[in-house]
Amino acid sequence: MKYLSILKDMIKNKTFMVGLFIFISVLILAVFADKIAPYSYDLINVQEKLLSPNEQYRFGTDQYGRDVMSRVIYGSRITLKVGLIVVAIETLIGVSLGLLAGYYGGYLEKFILFVTDLTWSLPPIIMALAIVTMLGPSLNNVIIAIAVVSWAQFTRIVRVKTQSIKSLSYIEAARAFGENDVGIMTRYILPNILSSIIVLSTLALPTAILSTTSLGFLGLGSQPPDPDWGLILKEGIAYMNQAPWISIFPGLAIVYTVLGFNLLGEGLRDIMDPRLKA
């Protein structure tokens, strides 16, 4: 009954449906990349380098004669994987700290909020740059770097929500029948703020994707020959005059994905947690 009405809201919400369509399309591309892509992403064919889009290579070829379309399709795997892992880590850190701060209050809360504010005051890309430079350029380090700098908004929102739920009488009732703190946080507070967390996570996904592609573009993320969209874009810059398609298509892929995930998140927010707007 409850789920049915949510489903109805979803179908009625155009933003959400467009976002969902884009999300599913990217998902299918990523999962079935090896079936959909006409070539392998690292198949070099020097004789056919820098070809403009044609019947055989719909997005053209790059400086090594690799099929740009195949590389963009395989790239969706990296993008999705990184985006999802980053958001998962962010959510885990942010939600746990937010719950602890909101539930216990006192000095613990002050300390967590201090760290949160500190993290938030640093420009994320610069921070990530610093971390990646320290750890060395690789995709895993990018994941760590981005997750470490962007959990702050989760903590703040979860903390406020926890505080407001903590004072409700069903929490008091739970304590009265012998629930301990961990039980109250995981079984009482968390399920009641889950919708906000889902919305926040979905909205954090495009940001995470943009950050990874940015770091990839700066050469700090995936290393060649991985078909990271940011990396392909950067490699294409050198050939911008002769073969603009090398950069244009991964660029479009980024725009398409980020736009889609944003729409998905905004739609979800309207459906599940209208109060989160602001």
Added chain:
Amino acid sequence: MDNNRLITVNNLSVVYEMQKGEIKAVDNISFHIEKKEILALVGESGSGKSTTAKALMRLVNHPGRISSGNVIFGGEDLLELKEEDMVRIRGKEIGMIFQNPLDSLNPVYKVGNQVAEAIILDNIPRQDAIKKVIDIFNDVKITDAKERINSFPHELSGGMRQRVMIGMMVSRNPKLIIADEPTTALDVTIQAQILELMKSFRDKYDTSILIITHDFGIVAEIADRVGVMYAGEIVEIGDVFTIFENPKHPYTRLLMRALPRITKNEGRLQVIEGSVANLANLPEGCRFSERCPYVMDICIKVNPMLTERESGHFCACHKEDLNNEFLG
């Protein structure tokens, strides 16, 4: 006699730390509850009765703080226990039913699962717990128990939710149930059913009950003994029949006079003039002196102690020979 005591509260005080200073919400009260006994604490809003109930469970929230006293239960002082041990007592030994059944249930779980969670805390497998929930729901007279366990709280009426709450609290067979105004949010017919239900649990499981209320009607219906609270103190405590027949404290008398009666045609309802003493600025003497029609010089200077008037009937008043004419 002491063997019959389930819980003994000695000199319990609870203070609220406000910016202006400390406010004593509960001031040095002592009472006990015997096994199988129903004790009612009656008083106006702000008299400290709910705070007392929470203090027994150690559920007083910041800025409140239990400042002194002890609560002896099962040979231990609950106020000295570590928090982990207190968690073990809550629900298992002492259960609590809250004033507002409408938001005492977690809105995201089906009520059956919620009660089952309480039972599972005793290491009972989930399958058995669910079966037990159905039994309990039948016990608390929820019709269609098998269907109802799959309802969400918002799909149930207030009375039903209070039954679920009571079911949840009795599911672990606590020795003492504290009911904080359990029927205030319910209408009168449901009220009677809920009280009846609580009495039946007392008879069936030998549970003691501490019921907090502002309604002498409920006291008359359910309680064995009654304590009257005023401004954080117990001013009179004793057997329910004794107190109803021969209340010794002027406040108790006035409270009873304020009850609507259908046997007498008295016109308008009687009220007690004034309002509960300001806890931040208590009078030096008896806290009721400002509203008391019998006020004497000594009342303004000295706060009276609880003294035993008859066996088991205590009263805190300087006037020891209140006559009955006042009851009207």
